[in-house]
Amino acid sequence: MRLVEEVAVTLTSEEREVVRKRLGREPNIIEWAVIEALWSEHCSYKSSRNILKMLPTEGVQVLVGPGFDAGLIDIGDGFVLSVHIESHNHPSAIDPYGGAATGIGGVVRDILSVGTRPVALLDSLRFGEIESSSHSRWLLRNVVKGIADYGNCIGVPTIAGELEFDQSFERNCLVDVMCIGAGRREEVVLPMATRPGCLVVLAGNTTGRDGILGASFASQSLDSDEEGKRSAVQIPDPFIEKLLIDALTEMFEQRLISAVKDLGGGGLATALSELAYKGGVGVDVDLSMVHRRETDMTPVEVLVSESQERMLLLVEGQKLERVSRMLEKYELQFSIIGRTVEERFVRLRWEGTLIAELPLSVLGDAPSVARASRRPEYLDTLRNTPPPREPEDLNKVFLNLLASPNISSKSWVYEQYDYEVGVRTVVKPGDADAAIIKLPNGKLAAVKLDGDSKKCYIDPYRGAMWIVSENFRNLASSGAKPCAIVDHQQFGDPGKPDVYWCFKECVRGVADYCMAVGVPVVGGKVSFYNEDLVSGRAIKPSPVIGGIGLLSDEDMVTTLSLKRSGDYIVVLGVTTGELGGSEYYEYIHRICGGEVPLVDPLSDWQLIEAVLNLRRMGVLRAAHDVSKGGLAVSLAEMAVRGRIGLTAELSKLPVRGRVLRRDGLLFSEGGSRIVVEVDRERFREAEMALRRHSVPFAVIGETGGNEISIKMNGEQVINLTVGEVEERWHYSLERLMEGYS
Amino acid sequence: MRVAIAKFPGSNCDQDVAYAISRVPGAWSEVVWHTELSPERYELVVLPGGFSYADRLRAGAIAAHTPLIEKLIDYVKDGGLVLGICNGFQILVEAGLLLGSLLPNKGLRFICKWVSLRVMNSDTPFTNAFEESEVVKMPIAHYEGRYYAGGQALRLFEERRVAFVYADERGGVSEECNPNGSDNSIAGVFNDTFNVLGMMPHPERASDPLLSPYGTEHGLRVFLSVANYVKGGA
Amino acid sequence: MDSKSLLEGSKLWVVEARIQLKSSLKDPEGETILRDLLHKRGVSGVEEVRTAKLLRFKVRSHSREDAESLIRKVCDELRLYNPVSHTCSVRVGEEV
Amino acid sequence: MDSKSLLEGSKLWVVEARIQLKSSLKDPEGETILRDLLHKRGVSGVEEVRTAKLLRFKVRSHSREDAESLIRKVCDELRLYNPVSHTCSVRVGEEV
């Protein structure tokens, strides 16, 4: 067999021993291929499992937590939300268009795997510095086009996301995509084989040799030869995906399927094993029955192919005819490849002959891998970075900051996404801190993805906490109460103690925060080995958090634009002076270091409740959290979006710690803060409510005019027209990305 | 009003149109798979937005060759009403039911955003609920939306066959607020008997104030117009 | 005659259809490549860029002429190009 | 030497770059055209459809070879195609 030498190369000798012992014999090559796929880091979490245990995963609304293809949340009235996050980093680094597109395809099939239909997509993207790197611009342009072409074509709106640029992603871009699904509670099916006697149907795309190099991807040289029959590149076919979505939706409604499972990493090998192992029932499958693109594929190739847009269905015999008719209506190809059996084995055949037989007991969890962990020494150096001198002309600094790709409006990205399809997008990208969708039961949910690698590099624990804090403030500023999150942890080689320590700290940060406020983690993902093969340099630690919040009613919907002249601008929360990882340090001063803001989950929660309460009372007209770029940028965004100017006095800000300089007050990202526009006539009510919530606050200015005027002790610090600010903030990214250059 | 919404492989906005129509008093609609649709049973056939056949070859090009289109040609001859939205417009153009062609946007990117439209003719089955020259808000979302009239643009205006043009908030027309580079900012056109309308903006996405950033429901008026017309009110 | 005997003596030809915007129409993609890529990166000597789409068919038929005329017909009748805005030229390549 | 004299004696060449998916990769667009258009409309004899993109450059240079190598370089270095998934072939057509 041709693939012999390529199979089972990543298992360690100890792992091989475990397999032999559990099985009581030497597995054959096909059996090795199955175990190899199943025990890959990607599928087995062998390096991360023990650390992820720190995360709180339970909650009254959680129906299914981590462990399946998607988490499930009960949203009442007989409906559920499903959610999952995935990355496609390595594929996107070499084929940004196809890599990003197939990433969307994959996460959408996860949502289908629990019997729900996709209703919204989010993306979180990290690239090198696009101002100087044409390579990074090329990656960004094609990744966004890949997401757009795929998401738009399958009719799932991409409604929110985030974008970060940092030198450490120059050779390893990060492409994370998150999908939200919805469905009726009684239509939920979990991806497991629980009953013998079901037919195993493979539907969708033909199986070809594409993606067969998937597992060992990172080590493939980039210029794979044209003649080579196998390819690491996967060609996206959103048309088939769309037909799968429509066909499955109809089949869910008619209860035609007992279980569905997407084919992801490891292809059939993983999908079949997981179905069997999770449900405790065996499967008996003939691989030669699979509909293939190439005629001369070997059994192993069919088994591990990662061809996209395929789903496995378990169907009871008497429903097969209706299932076939549905698949035919949508002109989807399919093959009946086997059935579930009483015997607890995964049995694989080729033209009837048994070629592999693995008891479920062997397939179980891969042994955990213990990893060394050590706090990197560079952290001390970073932390003790001295502050820069305060620039004279902060007005100019501010204009430069507004043009930073990390701060500039992301409309160039999200306008390429059809964020409206499905007629459920209540708040569109750019209009509020989070996007809001209408769910099938009529309720509203806010969603957002956030990350901040610059902060996590300097202080992984504080950085990770900060991301959760920002995410929750984004949800609250839009009128929603945080209800659940998914997290995606992305790092370099876990075999490096430094890297592993950072991973642990990031997970601990997320866990501590969520535990403190009682918000569960319903799913997530880990992606290691994001390293530059040439220099061996790892990306900055990059956890990203996808948060879901629920709104109590339509009146809670809050956007960030200023609404009326003459209202008060109120800052909620205390301003602190840590500037480590702030865009002001990194972009203006080119400083990587300093202290990263420490957030306190409990006071965050008070803040969140206060904002929601003000909105409920009807005294709050706009809200926007303080994040990248600090208070000055938040104020600018509110003014630009509302086309109303404002005045602000920095000395009024409640501060903690040492006396802050003007640059700190303007650009600090510290403290957990939300800026709100409060109805002037009803300010007394707002004030009383804020006292009740014990949230520190101050009126720092008023809305009105067409200038953004910020003073310190009466002295002008920033003075620009709304138009000037808009010109900078709104068009900088677009100008960089225009055309092809 | 009885409405059929034709679903092709890859149609995306079929349910969205159904939702909008559910907001029209007395209207009833159903989504029908393209091979099963008999137009004569309905008072309006909608070709919804989306990516029929994934926009392969050209947006709308493959759907334009399906048997349903042949039926629609007869239906239109008999005075039946057909509305094509976005991909539906592209199909109608490809099928020759509407004049012109839809090319990739001038910026070479997919564009999703809310735009202002000026109503150019409010005296038709599809637009009688609008005021003449009124400015309305609806979203667009397309890659191949640059309307090219093949030298017939002026004729279209003269014959009042332009339904909407892209405009600014006050109804002014300029290249700046022409999002895709369409000939004379044309956003929607009628056939010569005014029973077929094709438009790139999505009225169904502008049919519920909750879903509009402006709190408006201008898109709903397209469907209200047809309902008026069918009732004999226009 | 069954289909097998019909195909007897037939060969596989490569036929290509080239679909391009009429020359009177602006080609934004070509212009962007010229202006934003070539010129900005200092490439000189290129005076125009136009784009086209190529469809490459493998056709089984008895003669070169048959293959070509089949594709010509397909292009025109199934509107593989839009005659309002595009032109289409067909040529047979080598036999496969 | 000013640019005018540099260009003296130069001619205008048409150079074409053809960018297509590697043959080992699936071409979904070609498949759809074949399956959902040609086959459904009863066209027989066509066994495969693959798509490609054509870029047509007008290049001013002293020789055919210069024109060709300039475009070859442009395609490779300015990444007009991604070598991971696509191939790109360049050829000079007639002088304009």
Ligand SMILES: Nc1ncnc2c1ncn2[C@@H]1O[C@H](COP(=O)(O)OP(=O)(O)O)[C@@H](O)[C@H]1O
């Ligand atoms: N990659 C992206 N995809 C879609 N929307 C995006 C993307 N990046 C940013 N956005 C949108 O732009 C707006 C601003 O995002 P961001 O700067 O991340 O806000 P915040 O600082 O509040 O987290 C949000 O509406 C967000 O959803």
Ligand SMILES: [Mg+2]
């Ligand atoms: Mg925010």
